[in-house]
Amino acid sequence: MDIDDILREVDPVSHQIPQETRDLQDLTRAWVAERSTPELLPWPSNGLFERINDKIKRQIEKVEEMTGDMDPKTNFALIVIQTELERFKYLVRSFLRTRIAKIDKHLLHYISNDNLRTRMSQIEEAYARRHQLLLHNHYLNSFLGTFPPAMQNLNDTAGNISMIDSPDLDSAVFIRLLRDAEIECHGVDVDGVLTGKEGDIVILRWSDAKGLVEKGDAELV
Amino acid sequence: MPMYGDLGNKLVQHAKRTQNLSHLPPYQTELVRAVAREIRDLDKDVASLLEPFQGSFDPSAEQATACTLLVNHLSMRRNKRCLLAYHRIRTDKLEELVWNGADILDLAGQTTGGPKGVTEGNEGGGTTSSLSPQEEDYFRQFGDLLALYKGQWTDIDLTGSLEPPRDLFIDVRVLKDAGEIQTEYGAINLTKNSQFYVRQGDVERLIVQGYLQKLG
Numbered sequence: 386m387d388i389d390d391i392l393r394e395v396d397p398v399s400h401q402i403p404q405e406t407r408d409l410q411d412l413t414r415a416w417v418a419e420r421s422t423p424e425l426l427p428w429p430s431n432g433l434f435e436r437i438n439d440k441i442k443r444q445i446e447k448v449e450e451m452t453g454d455m456d457p458k459t460n461f462a463l464i465v466i467q468t469e470l471e472r473f474k475y476l477v478r479s480f481l482r483t484r485i486a487k488i489d490k491h492l493l494h495y496i497s498n499d500n501l502r503t504r505m506s507q508i509e510e511a512y513a514r515r516h517q518l519l520l521h522n523h524y525l526n527s528f529l530g531t532f533p534p535a536m537q538n539l540n541d542t543a544g545n546i547s548m549i550d551s552p553d554l555d556s557a558v559f560i561r562l563l564r565d566a567e568i569e570c571h572g573v574d575v576d577g578v579l580t581g582k583e584g585d586i587v588i589l590r591w592s593d594a595k596g597l598v599e600k601g602d603a604e605l606v
Numbered sequence: 607m608p609m610y611g612d613l614g615n616k617l618v619q620h621a622k623r624t625q626n627l628s629h630l631p632p633y634q635t636e637l638v639r640a641v642a643r644e645i646r647d648l649d650k651d652v653a654s655l656l657e658p659f660q661g662s663f664d665p666s667a668e669q670a671t672a673c674t675l676l677v678n679h680l681s682m683r684r685n686k687r688c689l690l691a692y693h694r695i696r697t698d699k700l701e702e703l704v705w706n707g708a709d710i711l712d713l714a715g716q717t718t719g720g721p722k723g724v725t726e727g728n729e730g731g732g733t734t735s736s737l738s739p740q741e742e743d744y745f746r747q748f749g750d751l752l753a754l755y756k757g758q759w760t761d762i763d764l765t766g767s768l769e770p771p772r773d774l775f776i777d778v779r780v781l782k783d784a785g786e787i788q789t790e791y792g793a794i795n796l797t798k799n800s801q802f803y804v805r806q807g808d809v810e811r812l813i814v815q816g817y818l819q820k821l822g
Contacts, residue, residue, distance in 0.1 A: 441761045464774060471771040471807060478762050479770075485755075489701065512755045519751065520697060523744040528642045528689050533649040536686060548687075 416480045418605040424552045425487045428506040444470045492517045494551045554592045560603040561586050610681040613641045614688030621695045633738040645685050648678045700745050776806045777821040784817040
């Protein structure tokens with residue numbers, strides 16, 4: 386985005402929302418959602434990140450081009466663009482780091498289930514597999530290698546205890562309703578149904594909120 | 607009298623303590639070996655208990671033996687989990703260090719600077735590191751993995767600050783001489799105790815490495 390785009394945005398005449406603005410909104414939304422849910426959310430598959438990446442690249446080039454210019458006017462524009470660029474980079478960085486942290490925490494959980502595996506981007510999946518391999522080798526070299534062969538696995542479920550740790554889907558999230566909806570919630574003692582109005586903000590378990598968010602009835606805040 | 611699982615418990619306590627420390631305490635080589643040995647001993651016990659039955663063991667007929675077997679099995683699995691937990695907590699710490707840009711040499715230096723260990727000039731010994739050799743390998747390999755992943759996102763600098771950026775320019779004070787750096791506004795010579803108004807992106811790494819302190 387260039388300074389003209391910013392000016393066009395505040396200009397009340399042009400009302401249609403350009404793709405670039407929508408991308409920023411999508412990115413911000415994805416970032417907020419990823420940060421507040423206990424489990425990994427599906428990787429945005431609509432090419433959002435390819436577009437944003439391109440844009441960051443273009444802006445970096447633009448900044449380099451403009452840096453040589455000593456005109457005070459360009460200088461001001463340069464600062465605006467650089468500030469925007471830093472913010473964009475922060476959003477993407479924080480988003481990616483949040484995802485990696487979740488993947489790292491429950492590596493086997495995400496790798497060993499086909500359904501969950503598709504939530505990762507290709508790069509993330511490659512990273513996760515490699516990381517798991519490193520960990521397994523490290524365990525093997527440190528102690529696992531001296532175990533009886535039957536005990537060298539990392540995914541046994543003997544004695545009804547799964548060795549694969551998984552995220553706590555019952556932890557709490559805040560959601561905002563985008564349209565009126567019935568909310569089914571499961572409590573410790575009692576379950577209840579709540580009639581929610583558009584704009585209501587509710588705190589509930591992620592396992593109960595998930596359906597609403599996926600249907601588009603609500604968004605995470 | 608020591609019981610099954612005592613050693614594993616010790617390991618878990620070590621792990622618990624490690625969680626709250628800023629540095630990585632020495633690797634418990636002996637303890638890890640002892641716990642692994644306990645597993646092998648238990649496995650042998652199980653095998654010798656089952657041997658006379660030739661594969662036709664009936665738990666309801668031999669309840670006492672069945673009970674022993676069960677206890678042995680559970681103790682083995684518990685020990686395994688203790689070992690896994692201990693190692694995972696340490697690798698988590700190591701990964702955190704890699705993310706923060708630590709160097710394997712920094713880690714070696716860390717132990718020599720410890721409370722008792724004023725053992726300078728001991729680099730050749732290799733006994734001062736708080737990492738096991740396997741952990742050092744892991745540290746390096748994870749560093750490579752991270753570099754690979756970061757390489758896919760070169761424009762973003764994944765290891766950059768996770769604080770939301772407020773200002774493009776910030777005030778910094780120089781804590782240690784860092785030499786000259788190049789910025790788009792020319793070169794700045796960072797000498798100790800001087801203060802600068804610079805672009806955050808230019809000095810981020812130096813702040814993380816402790817050369818500069820962000821003011822205000």
